[in-house]
Amino acid sequence: MTRFVFVTGGVVSSLGKGIASAALAALLQARGHKVRMRKLDPYLNVDPGTMSPYQHGEVFITDDGAETDLDLGHYERFTGVHARRSDNATTGRIYSDVIARERRGDYLGATVQVIPHITDAIKEAVVSGTDGYDFVIVEIGGTVGDIESLPFLEAIRQLRNDLGYDQTMCVHLTLLPYIPSAGELKTKPTQHSVKELQNVGLQPQILLCRSDRPIPQNERQKIANFCNVRPESVIAALDVDTIYACPIAYHQQGMDREVLRYFGLPHEESPDLSRWERIVRGIREPKGEVRIAIVGKYTALLDSYKSLAEALLHGGIAQNVRVRMDWVDSEELDKPEHVEALLQGADAVLVPGGFGARGSEGKINAVRHARENGIPFLGICFGMQMAVIECARSLAGLSKASSTEFGPTSEPLVGLMTEWAQGTELLRRREGGDLGGTMRLGAYTAKLAEGSRVAQIYGRTEVRERHRHRWEVNLHYRDVLEKASLHFSGMSPDGVLPEVVEYADHPWFIGVQYHPELLSKPFDPHPLFVSFVEAAKQNRLKRQTAQGQSS
Numbered sequence: 001m002t003r004f005v006f007v008t009g010g011v012v013s014s015l016g017k018g019i020a021s022a023a024l025a026a027l028l029q030a031r032g033h034k035v036r037m038r039k040l041d042p043y044l045n046v047d048p049g050t051m052s053p054y055q056h057g058e059v060f061i062t063d064d065g066a067e068t069d070l071d072l073g074h075y076e077r078f079t080g081v082h083a084r085r086s087d088n089a090t091t092g093r094i095y096s097d098v099i100a101r102e103r104r105g106d107y108l109g110a111t112v113q114v115i116p117h118i119t120d121a122i123k124e125a126v127v128s129g130t131d132g133y134d135f136v137i138v139e140i141g142g143t144v145g146d147i148e149s150l151p152f153l154e155a156i157r158q159l160r161n162d163l164g165y166d167q168t169m170c171v172h173l174t175l176l177p178y179i180p181s182a183g184e185l186k187t188k189p190t191q192h193s194v195k196e197l198q199n200v201g202l203q204p205q206i207l208l209c210r211s212d213r214p215i216p217q218n219e220r221q222k223i224a225n226f227c228n229v230r231p232e233s234v235i236a237a238l239d240v241d242t243i244y245a246c247p248i249a250y251h252q253q254g255m256d257r258e259v260l261r262y263f264g265l266p267h268e269e270s271p272d273l274s275r276w277e278r279i280v281r282g283i284r285e286p287k288g289e290v291r292i293a294i295v296g297k298y299t300a301l302l303d304s305y306k307s308l309a310e311a312l313l314h315g316g317i318a319q320n321v322r323v324r325m326d327w328v329d330s331e332e333l334d335k336p337e338h339v340e341a342l343l344q345g346a347d348a349v350l351v352p353g354g355f356g357a358r359g360s361e362g363k364i365n366a367v368r369h370a371r372e373n374g375i376p377f378l379g380i381c382f383g384m385q386m387a388v389i390e391c392a393r394s395l396a397g398l399s400k401a402s403s404t405e406f407g408p409t410s411e412p413l414v415g416l417m418t419e420w421a422q423g424t425e426l427l428r429r430r431e432g433g434d435l436g437g438t439m440r441l442g443a444y445t446a447k448l449a450e451g452s453r454v455a456q457i458y459g460r461t462e463v464r465e466r467h468r469h470r471w472e473v474n475l476h477y478r479d480v481l482e483k484a485s486l487h488f489s490g491m492s493p494d495g496v497l498p499e500v501v502e503y504a505d506h507p508w509f510i511g512v513q514y515h516p517e518l519l520s521k522p523f524d525p526h527p528l529f530v531s532f533v534e535a536a537k538q539n540r541l542k543r544q545t546a547q548g549q550s551s
């Protein structure tokens, strides 16, 4: 039997519903259950692919090429289960499906309405493809009380009746603010938030209460009385220093026990959480530190680089060091004379994915600085494209080298990708087409050159990595660039799309057209990040030795 756990949020946004859901999934997994995770997002975009990173944070890409909410990244990192397109539904996707069906005539004769047509489509999105799982955790985006989430809550109310209360439960995440003048944690916002849920016919069975201190017994009892839950099911979600401490912290508060108890499943024995303890220890007790400068455009909202920051953290755990991330706004590097000062102190430089001309000169300057000074460099997607342009300009004498992403150019080192193979299918794009969902998206195979550094790092010559790009390195320039010592060490299997470039005569310089950060997990850190952090460590040692000698 598949059991559904619906996770809603109340009081304020940003309480960490995604992490809470992922941590619960990890706990159920640790007890031997098979878990799948889903997210319902109430906004009208069909997917977050067209949203600015400032609006939405990172867009997470699945193997099957869906552009999804960044919480799906947390789900994958906590559970190791790869998400699919069907694991993220938005109001926009639900409506566009229903309207497409209406146009086809599927509802002929009926007035198409929110109830039942939209709610039926939501229910289908929740339940489809979940056979064989013990638990499906479904997170509902937004905050209870928002107009947008009403159809989702109504669909859940119906689903609880359709499937039965013994197969479904609701977990509500709230906030208990501490008011210093009263010296108390306040329960009223939680009470109101639960009332909102009750108004739409949903009674939560568990309240997960974010709080900066333990909940006193009398407050717990008060919440239980007013909100109609067992006092043991009022769980404190205390602040923790790392998200990876959440599974352990929630377990200590009885979260998994309460879920299993509700469903009548065995819950007495404690799960083995030693792998989580190892990860948390690795984060809390590093043996050293490296500083990595990340040169990007969206540095004011670090959620834009969520998976990247996690992948670097995983690399640091594997290398037993704390990775200090220095976020550098690429526009500040537009002036070459600022580069030295802003990147000083960096043991390694990383240029991540990005879009558009703004800040691109700064990124190219950062690449040059890393290449000329033997500083370990990792370029991801846009970062790889900028590395190629830098090589063309500085080493191949093509001073006008650019990308057509920035406008017409006489030296299109990076050009619009017009067609590529996906399995046996040829996908085509044209200039001026739709922007939504039309990039080269999802997992594609890359062949790595025998003996290249990248093949050495992976320990194999064929990899499958996730992509999200519309432009590609122009193969016409391959010879010129290779003469300038930039080796094309990874290609698509048909040899048409450059996937990896590297300099053999540099301590560590790799550009990848794909996004390795999306596959990194705390328990399975991505080899490129493990190796990159190691290179940063070595560079730091070298710099410290040089400093020691000169002083």
Ligand code: GLN
Binding pocket: 352, 353, 354, 355, 356, 380, 381, 382, 383, 405, 468, 469, 470, 471, 472
């Ligand atoms: N803007 C570039 C492209 O579309 C890079 C995209 C990215 O970094 N994800 O090809």
